[in-house]
Amino acid sequence: MALITMREALNQAMKEEMRRDPSVFLLGEEVGQYQGAYKITQGMVQEFGEWRVRDTPIAEEAIAGIAVGAAFVGMRPIAEMMTFNFSLLALDQIVNHAAKYRYMSGGQIRCPMVMRGPSGAAAQVAAQHSQAFESWFVHIPGLVVVMPSTPKDAKGLLKSAIRDDNPVIFMENEVLYNLKGEVPEEEFTIPLGLADVKRVGKDVTIVAWSRSTQFALQAAELLAKDGIEAEVVDPRTLRPLDEDLIFDSVRKTNRCVVVEEGWRYAGFGAEIADRVQRECFDSLDAPVIRVTAADVPMPYSRMLEKAFLPQPEKVVAAVHEVLYR
Amino acid sequence: MTRDEALALYRSMLLIRRFEERCAQIYVEGKIGGFLHLYIGQEAVAVAAMSLLRPDDYFVTSYRDHGYALARGTDPRPLMAELAGKIGGISRGKGGSMHFYDVPTGNFGGDGIVGGHLPIAAGMGYAIRLRQTEQVVLCFFGDGAVNEGAFHEALNVSSLWGLPVVYVIENNRYGMGTSLDRASSVKDLYQRGSAYGIPRRDVDGMDLLTVREALGEAIDLARKEKRPTLLEVETYRYRGHSMSDPGKYRSKEEVEEMMRHDPILRFGKVLKEQHSVAEADLEAMDKDIQAQVAESVRFADQSPWPAPETLYEHVYVRSPYIHHQSADKDPAWRDSVAEDRVPETFPAWATPAAPAKVEG
Numbered sequence: 001m002a003l004i005t006m007r008e009a010l011n012q013a014m015k016e017e018m019r020r021d022p023s024v025f026l027l028g029e030e031v032g033q034y035q036g037a038y039k040i041t042q043g044m045v046q047e048f049g050e051w052r053v054r055d056t057p058i059a060e061e062a063i064a065g066i067a068v069g070a071a072f073v074g075m076r077p078i079a080e081m082m083t084f085n086f087s088l089l090a091l092d093q094i095v096n097h098a099a100k101y102r103y104m105s106g107g108q109i110r111c112p113m114v115m116r117g118p119s120g121a122a123a124q125v126a127a128q129h130s131q132a133f134e135s136w137f138v139h140i141p142g143l144v145v146v147m148p149s150t151p152k153d154a155k156g157l158l159k160s161a162i163r164d165d166n167p168v169i170f171m172e173n174e175v176l177y178n179l180k181g182e183v184p185e186e187e188f189t190i191p192l193g194l195a196d197v198k199r200v201g202k203d204v205t206i207v208a209w210s211r212s213t214q215f216a217l218q219a220a221e222l223l224a225k226d227g228i229e230a231e232v233v234d235p236r237t238l239r240p241l242d243e244d245l246i247f248d249s250v251r252k253t254n255r256c257v258v259v260e261e262g263w264r265y266a267g268f269g270a271e272i273a274d275r276v277q278r279e280c281f282d283s284l285d286a287p288v289i290r291v292t293a294a295d296v297p298m299p300y301s302r303m304l305e306k307a308f309l310p311q312p313e314k315v316v317a318a319v320h321e322v323l324y325r
Numbered sequence: 326m327t328r329d330e331a332l333a334l335y336r337s338m339l340l341i342r343r344f345e346e347r348c349a350q351i352y353v354e355g356k357i358g359g360f361l362h363l364y365i366g367q368e369a370v371a372v373a374a375m376s377l378l379r380p381d382d383y384f385v386t387s388y389r390d391h392g393y394a395l396a397r398g399t400d401p402r403p404l405m406a407e408l409a410g411k412i413g414g415i416s417r418g419k420g421g422s423m424h425f426y427d428v429p430t431g432n433f434g435g436d437g438i439v440g441g442h443l444p445i446a447a448g449m450g451y452a453i454r455l456r457q458t459e460q461v462v463l464c465f466f467g468d469g470a471v472n473e474g475a476f477h478e479a480l481n482v483s484s485l486w487g488l489p490v491v492y493v494i495e496n497n498r499y500g501m502g503t504s505l506d507r508a509s510s511v512k513d514l515y516q517r518g519s520a521y522g523i524p525r526r527d528v529d530g531m532d533l534l535t536v537r538e539a540l541g542e543a544i545d546l547a548r549k550e551k552r553p554t555l556l557e558v559e560t561y562r563y564r565g566h567s568m569s570d571p572g573k574y575r576s577k578e579e580v581e582e583m584m585r586h587d588p589i590l591r592f593g594k595v596l597k598e599q600h601s602v603a604e605a606d607l608e609a610m611d612k613d614i615q616a617q618v619a620e621s622v623r624f625a626d627q628s629p630w631p632a633p634e635t636l637y638e639h640v641y642v643r644s645p646y647i648h649h650q651s652a653d654k655d656p657a658w659r660d661s662v663a664e665d666r667v668p669e670t671f672p673a674w675a676t677p678a679a680p681a682k683v684e685g
Contacts, residue, residue, distance in 0.1 A: 062478035065444020070452040096438050105426040106417030107639035107666040141640050165642035194648035240652035
């Protein structure tokens with residue numbers, strides 16, 4: 001095991017896959033000479049050259065469309081979005097093309113591409129640069145949506161995403177880029193669609209992914225002081241969803257809180273709450289409670305930003321609500 | 326050009342014409358639903374282009390896409406069955422008129438979003454540069470697409486990086502019901518290429534040999550020098566934008582005037598004058614084509630409807646990197662195993678190796 005950051009884990013995953021398979025290439029804004037807007041692609045253009053690590057103009061639809069077209073003819077492109085906020089300019093390529101050509105062609109076409117980059121709030125970058133878009137992409141049949149919360153998961157899942165034959169939306173989180181964690185030094189992958197228990201507990205199940213997993217784990221620490229043992233389940237992949245691991249946990253704890261950084265209205269947490277109440281109805285001792293962002297655009301002020309986001313304290317309050325104590 | 330080559334080109338244009346005339350008829354009978362965009366009047370463009378492509382080249386098209394597949398040699402029967410929404414359709418009844426694909430022939434075909442396939446063409450061109458092959462990409466779209474942002478983004482990077490893509494504007498003068506005059510600040514659309522430093526020209530798309538000569542030069546430039554071209558082909562659709570369009574935005578006289586320059590009539594004259602083809606030969610060919618089209622309708626009629634179980638097929642691809650114990654609870658994953666039709670047309674190194682150790 002090596003202790004590395006999420007940033008290094010992502011960088012290693014891409015470099016290893018590009019060494020392994022010549023059909024893998026990377027394109028995006030500032031990925032080459034600048035070494036990545038968030039330094040995820042450090043050292044890559046030096047190793048692989050400018051054709052396999054392609055600096056693009058600021059043209060998100062072209063970035064996505066080039067990835068789609070190259071994937072159709074058997075390449076394995078990684079399209080970096082500087083942040084997923086800008087992916088809205090590429091949404092037509094993802095929703096109407098990457099996700100649909102296989103279906104519309106009756107199975108003649110594959111789109112083995114990855115679109116990756118940070119999603120969710122950073123620090124005080126305001127409404128247009130602090131949005132959690134997983135609920136948008138997870139809605140589209142044909143897409144795989146992955147959201148890692150640890151360096152190990154990031155590396156193992158990104159390697160699987162690159163090798164998989166489906167279009168994968170791989171959402172990172174800027175706040176987590178410096179998060180350190182143990183990562184195996186030997187070659188490994190983590191299957192897409194496999195959830196993970198991040199903390200074992202018996203009193204309540206907290207489902208959370210990406211940065212929200214941190215909120216959930218911090219909440220679990222606070223709860224432990226009160227003698228409440230929370231189990232934290234991280235789906236890691238939102239589509240396909242490993243619902244069994246969530247159900248198993250809820251059947252054990254009889255209580256469920258879902259934490260997400262996205263807006264409440266039609267957020268992905270509602271999908272989880274729907275499935276849990278149907279499949280675990282007899283096990284539930286309380287309604288499923290959701291902790292989400294506020295249903296407003298992200299404000300700039302540090303104080304308002306804190307009020308907007310889920311926080312460990314809000315998770316603790318939700319847990320008390322489902323425990324009725 | 327030999328007599329046989331010339332006859333084959335004529336035959337290809339007439340097949341598109343007769344096929345689509347039948348489409349219009351059976352649409353009215355209710356055998357075809359949804360949108361039906363007919364290519365009638367524009368046949369010279371697709372036929373000229375396909376006669377110049379190598380078997381390993383790629384092309385992408387707008388939703389007015391019947392002509393390219395037929396000109397590329399795709400069997401009309403699965404195409405007609407696709408229009409009828411039957412399981413024998415080229416896309417298994419999941420695409421319809423706007424979504425003809427025939428990947429073994431390089432046809433990555435019909436895109437329903439105006440301009441949406443232009444960046445995709447650039448991506449195929451990028452793949453060709455990465456693999457260092459001699460392939461080219463042809464990208465067909467209408468005059469309406471040049472006002473989309475995707476047009477600008479695709480042309481800019483194609484020129485910047487030297488992508489072997491020929492962008493073909495089929496200027497039929499109307500984006501649905503809006504005339505070019507009301508939609509584009511610059512009326513000579515090919516001049517837009519100057520903004521990107523792209524070789525550009527416009528040609529008469531109603532004359533098969535003229536458009537073929539221009540396309541040939543552009544394809545050569547792409548293949549040999551890795552340079553894109555923007556070609557404006559001036560053509561005309563005789564029918565409405567789709568079947569529901571009575572075409573009231575243009576005069577009967579305008580349509581009749583354009584029909585006097587009909588590409589099939591014009592090339593028929595060339596056949597008679599330069600290749601000593603008799604009128605009777607052309608009539609016999611027409612009869613033969615009409616029988617071929619009738620056979621495609623019979624095939625479509627007899628092909629079964631897709632079974633409801635096929636609804637979930639072809640959404641996802643199975644791969645060893647998916648945890649199928651959980652994914653397979655979703656029928657779109659469970660049925661993804663059924664009838665994968667992706668042809669092995671790509672270089673071997675594009676296929677991933679066996680999975681390494683998988684850790685939980």
